[in-house]
Amino acid sequence: MIHSIVEYGIPLVILTMVTGGFAFLRRRGRWSMALTGLFLIIAVGMGILAFLSGYDFVEFGIFRINGFSSMLLSFFAIALLLVLVLAKDEEEPGLFNMLFCLIASGAFFVVLSYSLLSLMMAIELISAATALMILKGGKKRIEPAVKLFVISTVAISVFVFAVAMIMPYDLGFAIAPLQMNTGLTGSSLIMLAAALFIVALAVEAGLFPFNIWMADVYQGAQGHVTALLSGVNKKIAFIAILYIFFVVFAGYTKILSPLFELIAILTMFFGNLVAMVQKDVKRMLAYSSISQAGYILIGIAVGTTLGLDASLFQIIAHTFMTIGAFGIVMWLGSRGINTVEDYKGLFQRNGFVGVAFALLLLSMAGVPPLMGFVGKFLLFSSAISSGLIALAAIGIINSFISIYYYGKVIVSMADRTEKGRLHADYGVIFVTAVCLLVILVVGIYPQPLISILSKSVMSVF
């Protein structure tokens, strides 16, 4: 019974979301958004069901349902739900809902994918829909949308090229370890393919030096779109990286590790150092989100199971932190509060939002007992346990640098110049409260999540 629910239910949900998006275009937008929310809730339930029952099977040669993918399915469905709540005041709900459905189904496709081709299609689906989503909402957004569109198109072609390169060694296109022909071990062709994969995914994941588009796009897009970009799109790219480099290139982890190390270090420094000089909070958070991508990459560079756990933990942690933070930034931006200077006195103007924002920022900076700290702790300890002490030290230095700009915002909020009170609408309060609750509870008692993650990682790698 449960097996058939999972077996037919999950593809059905995804299919409905793809077609449903089109069906509801321009028709009673809010209701269709609510319907999308319902489907996401069903997806959460299915994911939990599949995780608990511990199935592991492949469907149609493109879906793989196991502990890992079902855990991520529910997680991303929750993240998408939060974004959907943030988007409730969207001006063009029908259009938004259609694009949102496409992105959501693309995300589920990536998470569940068992084939390089379906992975590619899903990433293409996401990036096309994302470019349209950024475009929506005014002429001044044309520039970031075109930027993203061009870059992601190039990225997809690079991805296709990389797939073509490994095709001779893996005709099935399955996300399964490459057949290691003795003559091919460490061959330059494989290395080139791996490098191209990194380039293709680095664009979406925001890794140095393929992240120049990011700050403009994040700042230019509407608040909830930014939350979606940073909370879902980027994390999906990381899941794709995990699939490709820990499953397909499983035999080459050792050789690829220094490359990831280098990219991690450069990404962290780039994000943090540029964030230090930003005056606009949204742009600052965009750069901070780049630096967080660098931290996540530490675990991938380490390449052990512990490193994977740590990366996944940080992916989840940063998703909640970033959705909460961008939600607040979006709401404040709609009231004309954008720069660090404008944030003065936020603690007085709205106590709950002020404290929540401060805690979210502190969590990003890695201060215990918040969730961001546990993620960084796992990352740095995975690095040290594999002997990458310099990498851990650089990570710690970076998380110290980040204090400068997070602290600047928090101190500015503590200013006591009298200004009028601000009343937040319930959507922002709800999303902030959920994110805050997650980072506090998991930060104080992380063991359950760590167990779930290591169990799910066991199921695939």
Place this chain on the structure above:
Amino acid sequence: MIFFVAIMLALFAGILAVILLDKRFARGAAALFASVALAIIIIMFFYYLTGRMVGYSESIPYISTFGISLQFYANEFSVPLSLLAGIVGLAAIIGGNPLQERAKASNSLILLFELAAIGLFASGNLFLFFIFWDVGIIAVFFMISCLGEGNNLNSAKVYLFYSLLASALLLFGILMIYFYTPIRSFNISTIEAGAQTIPLGVQEVIFVSLLIAFMIKMPVFPFHSWMQGAYSDASTQGSMLIGGVLSKFGAYGILLIFLMLPIARTYAPYILIIAIVSAFYAAFNGIRKDDLKRMAAFTSMAESAIILTGVTALGAFGLDGAMYGMVAFGLGISLMFLSIGSVEFMYGSKHLSTLRGIVKGAASTAYSFLFGVFAATGVPITAAFIADLLIFTGADKSFGVLGVVPLFSIIIVGAYLYYAINKSFFDTENSIEIVRYETGHWNPSYALLIFSILALGIVPALILGFR
């Protein structure tokens, strides 16, 4: 018996009560729960004194992947230091915020800080130590940035920057210890047993990073720049807790390094020299200060240097002395800050150049300040006397005459403090008028602190009985 868990639950319940109840009940609720916590600490204290808690520990599984559990030890360090945190916290809640401005924030932050302090002093593993360390730092950060006055935002920035530099170094050191001890463990006693096997080069790296982290927090000479601003711009309660308890985080940390890492002992003479420099630096810097809070801040820094002397001396005398010093100086300095805060509240100024004849308008505050100065300079029958005696006996044993040098910094500190008292507090000829007549509840706090100082000064066995 679950003493530490009970204390923390009481404090946590206090935080919830302060946040959830109406503003009017904030101080009452906070004082109630802090008193409950203090009562449990005192019960534990007497259990310990009577020798019924040898080897007592509490352990709750926490992150089993890393073998981390919530471990709290009752030992000769954790019990007295918890007592210090409990007393200072309660005194700050009762007397520190006369008008109860931002009552919810101030009271809940004190309780949070107290929770962090007790957790840190009692924690049996370095992971918990780190977590409570950062919680304490952040609580104090908000006391400076949100509740402070004057140039508080800038001070808060500097404070946060230094403190998180310390915690970054601390995290690095802790992770290095964890992965280089033979049985990977955060447990302090396990590390003590297995630290000899850590390679010397790695030990040096760990030692330096931890030492700098703790020196920032104490604060000791080259890393003290955050101190003046943080002490003087924090709220009165914030200053009490920074001077009385937060600076002891660092002192306790250095004590832990000396207990854990064998290599620390070979560097003891160098650290003694840092302590000497720091003591005289603080003493000479205090002379020029017009701001009473800054003066007290430098007094606290000189005392930190003296505690550091005791720690480096090691041996029974040195460690006992350092232990006693932390409690005694902590109580004394928080009494000083509390009375300075009251003076500032009543007279609207904390500057020596304007204050005259305070004893006429506010006798209890003036005499409390005087008593705080006694406690800081180690006048007999105050607790600090015993601490100085033990520390310098120990230092003389370990280092010879050089060890006794920091003692002379106390004379300088005493000289300017008594000068300040003479001029501003007891010169009744041309006394200035009180600006604000509302009374705070500071008298009970004075009484609590003075009583503790006298009790520990007259009956040293209260703390030395632990050995």
